[in-house]
Amino acid sequence: MALQEIPVTRPTSRDVATAAGVSQATVSLVLGDKWRGRVSERTAAHVRETATTLGYRPNLAARNLRLGSTRTALLVVPALTNEFFARVYTGAARVAAAHGFGVVLYPSPDGTGPARDPFASARAAIDGVIASSMAAAALDAIGGDDLPLVMLDSDPTAGRAAAHVNLAMTDGVRQAAEHLLGHGHRRFLHLAADVDTWTFHIRAHALATLLGPTTELRTVRAALSVDAARTAMETALANPTERPTAILCDDDVLAAGACKAARRLGLRVPEDLSVTGIDDLGLATAVEPELTTVRLPAEQVGEHGMNALLAVLEGRPWTAPDIPVHLVVRDSTGPAPA
Numbered sequence: 090m091a092l093q094e095i096p097v098t099r100p101t102s103r104d105v106a107t108a109a110g111v112s113q114a115t116v117s118l119v120l121g122d123k124w125r126g127r128v129s130e131r132t133a134a135h136v137r138e139t140a141t142t143l144g145y146r147p148n149l150a151a152r153n154l155r156l157g158s159t160r161t162a163l164l165v166v167p168a169l170t171n172e173f174f175a176r177v178y179t180g181a182a183r184v185a186a187a188h189g190f191g192v193v194l195y196p197s198p199d200g201t202g203p204a205r206d207p208f209a210s211a212r213a214a215i216d217g218v219i220a221s222s223m224a225a226a227a228l229d230a231i232g233g234d235d236l237p238l239v240m241l242d243s244d245p246t247a248g249r250a251a252a253h254v255n256l257a258m259t260d261g262v263r264q265a266a267e268h269l270l271g272h273g274h275r276r277f278l279h280l281a282a283d284v285d286t287w288t289f290h291i292r293a294h295a296l297a298t299l300l301g302p303t304t305e306l307r308t309v310r311a312a313l314s315v316d317a318a319r320t321a322m323e324t325a326l327a328n329p330t331e332r333p334t335a336i337l338c339d340d341d342v343l344a345a346g347a348c349k350a351a352r353r354l355g356l357r358v359p360e361d362l363s364v365t366g367i368d369d370l371g372l373a374t375a376v377e378p379e380l381t382t383v384r385l386p387a388e389q390v391g392e393h394g395m396n397a398l399l400a401v402l403e404g405r406p407w408t409a410p411d412i413p414v415h416l417v418v419r420d421s422t423g424p425a426p427a
Contacts, residue, residue: 100143109139116140122189162398164391165195165220165227172370173387174221177241180391181219188399190216195227217402219394222286237401241394244287252397252407254390257414258288261383262295262337264416265365268381269335273425274363276305278325278333280318280343283310289339292367296337307333311343318346319353326354326362334362334425341366341373344380348421359423369417378420385414 102120106113111132118124119136128136139145164181166174174196182192193215218236220228222243240250242258269277279296282289293308300306311321318338326332338344344366348358356362358378366373369384389412400407 100140100145102145105136105140105143105145108143109136111136120145159214159216160189161191161193161215162395163193163195163215163218164394165218165224167196167221167223169194169196172372173368173385176387177221177391177394180388180393181395182391183388184392184395184399188395190395190399192395196224217398219391219398222288223284225286237398239394239397239401239407241390242288247287251401254393254397254409255411256385256390257411258291259295260411261367261385261414261416262292263299264414265337265367265381265383266296266299268416268418269337269363269365269422270304272335272363272423274335275303275425276333276335277307278336279306279308280322280336280338280347281308281310282339282343283312283317292339305333307331311346313340313342315342315346315349318343319349320346322347322350323353326350326356332362335422336362336364338364338366341368341370341380341382344382344421345372345376348376348378348380358421361426363422363425365422373417373419376421381419381422382417383414384417386412 100108102116103113105120106116109116115124115128115132116136118128119133120140124133162181162185164178166177169175169178178192178194185192215236217238218228219239219241221241225240225243225248228238238248238250239252239254240248241254242256243250243253245253245255266277277296277300279293281293297306307325309321309325311317322336336344336347338347344364347364351358351362351364358364364380366380366382367385368387369382373380373382393409393412397407397409
């Protein structure tokens with residue numbers, strides 16, 4: 090099919106149809122991603138190529154008014170200062186763009202609680218919500234209880250969510266614990282995030298279940314900051330008779346604080362004290378020694394979250410197993426001291 094040149098400043102769908110040698114209805118089907126089973130793949134590819142060549146851009150305002158949809162998703166996260174959630178956004182935005190959607194971010198201004206009223210009417214501004222369990226409190230401020238909701242890293246048996254996207258967190262904790270047990274560690278300290286949310290509860294439960302009667306387990310809580318973790322660990326490690334040989338941290342930020350506390354107390358990592366984290370942020374390789382940690386594929390979380398929302402909006406069931414995670418062994422762990 091030959092491409093005819095249409096001398097227009099801003100091409101319309103009719104111009105695309107004329108240039109491609111097809112009907113305007115065919116152009117609407119292809120550019121609206123509703124062509125499967127009605128238009129051949131060859132024709133669909135030709136229409137898309139023609140539209141790109143002409144520089145065609147759809148009139149989104151008119152399209153959304155016609156469809157009763159803004160093709161916009163709201164991603165609710167605690168804060169973008171945390172690299173993990175920035176990666177979640179990257180994954181969600183990538184899938185959204187491939188389906189003609191946009192993603193609006195709604196982070197908490199202080200990283201711990203919800204912001205206020207992002208929209209006068211959520212229903213008028215967005216088609217659905219993807220929310221991290223760590224920012225679930227923000228949903229009350231958003232309102233719009235009838236909006237489709239996908240929850241990330243949250244209790245699959247609770248809440249009004251139409252779909253859940255979870256990481257295989259229990260397996261990640263198991264990998265870290267078995268790694269340390271294999272190095273002969275029997276005295277453990279769990280440096281837990283002082284945040285009341287399901288994702289951290291499940292880590293604590295998994296660890297308590299995995300470590301048997303031949304081991305010791307103590308829990309210390311700290312806010313999600315390096316300084317808070319360092320302060321908590323300086324106190325917890327001060328008494329040599331109660332000192333663990335391994336610290337399992339709820340995330341890499343806490344692990345960095347634990348390593349700082351060890352150095353201030355004259356302890357060597359990993360010769361005197363092994364430390365593990367969870368996330369595998371850039372921080373994990375910025376500290377010295379580099380951190381053994383459970384890698385969480387954050388971009389995949391965002392991708393699955395957006396795919397789940399698209400399924401819900403289209404009336405399709407969303408069924409997917411927990412996203413696998415795996416332990417990355419670096420230099421912050423080693424054999425238990427004799």
